[in-house]
Amino acid sequence: MNNIKFDQIVNNTEECMELGNGLSKLLTLGDTLGLVGDLGSGKTTFVKGILLGFHYKYNVTSPTFTLINEYNADKKVVHMDFYREENLNRWEKIGFYDYINLNKNITIIEWSNLHQSLLPDNIIQINFEHINENKRRIFTT
Numbered sequence: 001m002n003n004i005k006f007d008q009i010v011n012n013t014e015e016c017m018e019l020g021n022g023l024s025k026l027l028t029l030g031d032t033l034g035l036v037g038d039l040g041s042g043k044t045t046f047v048k049g050i051l052l053g054f055h056y057k058y059n060v061t062s063p064t065f066t067l068i069n070e071y072n073a074d075k076k077v078v079h080m081d082f083y084r085e086e087n088l089n090r091w092e093k094i095g096f097y098d099y100i101n102l103n104k105n106i107t108i109i110e111w112s113n114l115h116q117s118l119l120p121d122n123i124i125q126i127n128f129e130h131i132n133e134n135k136r137r138i139f140t141t
Contacts, residue, residue, distance in 0.1 A: 004124050007139035009131065016042045019138060020049020029075060030103035032120055034112030037128025042136045043110045046128070047079055050108070062110065068094065076105035082114040091118060 004026055010016045027033075027050070035043040044062040051060050054073035063069040063081040071077040078099045085091065100107050100120055112119060129137040 005140050007137070010042070010136050010138060012134050013042070013045050016045045016136060016138070017049030017052060020046040020051075021053040022049075024050045024053025027075070027106050029105060032100050032107045032123045033109065034119060034123045034125045035108065035110045035128065036113045036125065037136075038130060041128035041130055042138065043128055046126070046138065047077075047108055047110075050106075051077060064110075068099075070105075078105045078107045080107065080109045082109060082111040086114075088115060088118065091115065 004023070006019075006023075008019055010019055035046065037043055044060070048060045051071055051073055054071075054075050054077065056071050056073035056077075058071075060071065060079075061069065063079050064083055067081060067085055069079045071079065080096075080099075082091075096118060099105065109119075112123065112125070125141050127137075127139050127141060129139075131137055
């Protein structure tokens with residue numbers, strides 16, 4: 001498991017994607033990232049940067065309504081969003097634990113704070129804070 005720590009200010013979406021791209025170089029199969037922050041704080045933009053680092057060339061969208069998006073890139077990325085599904089049993093039935101326990105992909109969960117009881121102990125938590133309209137603080141805890 002990676003011991004990833006950072007605390008960075010990004011001034012625009014490009015810098016947010018660059019930070020995600022840089023993080024991609026440190027991730028290994030089996031890693032789980034939890035992204036926490038308000039709507040519009042840059043979580044999905046950050047994921048786009050991670051996937052750019054894995055040479056994914058297609059559209060990356062928030063899984064808010066689909067719950068799970070899978071991206072086959074240099075490393076498989078499973079992108080989840082806890083925002084709209086409150087039922088913990090549904091997450092278990094759609095294979096949540098298989099995604100995070102099989103070490104065959106990198107799992108990224110937006111709004112991970114909403115279902116903390118599902119999360120593995122070794123999750124890499126990344127927080128997104130608005131500073132102003134364009135500027136964000138992105139940091140691990």
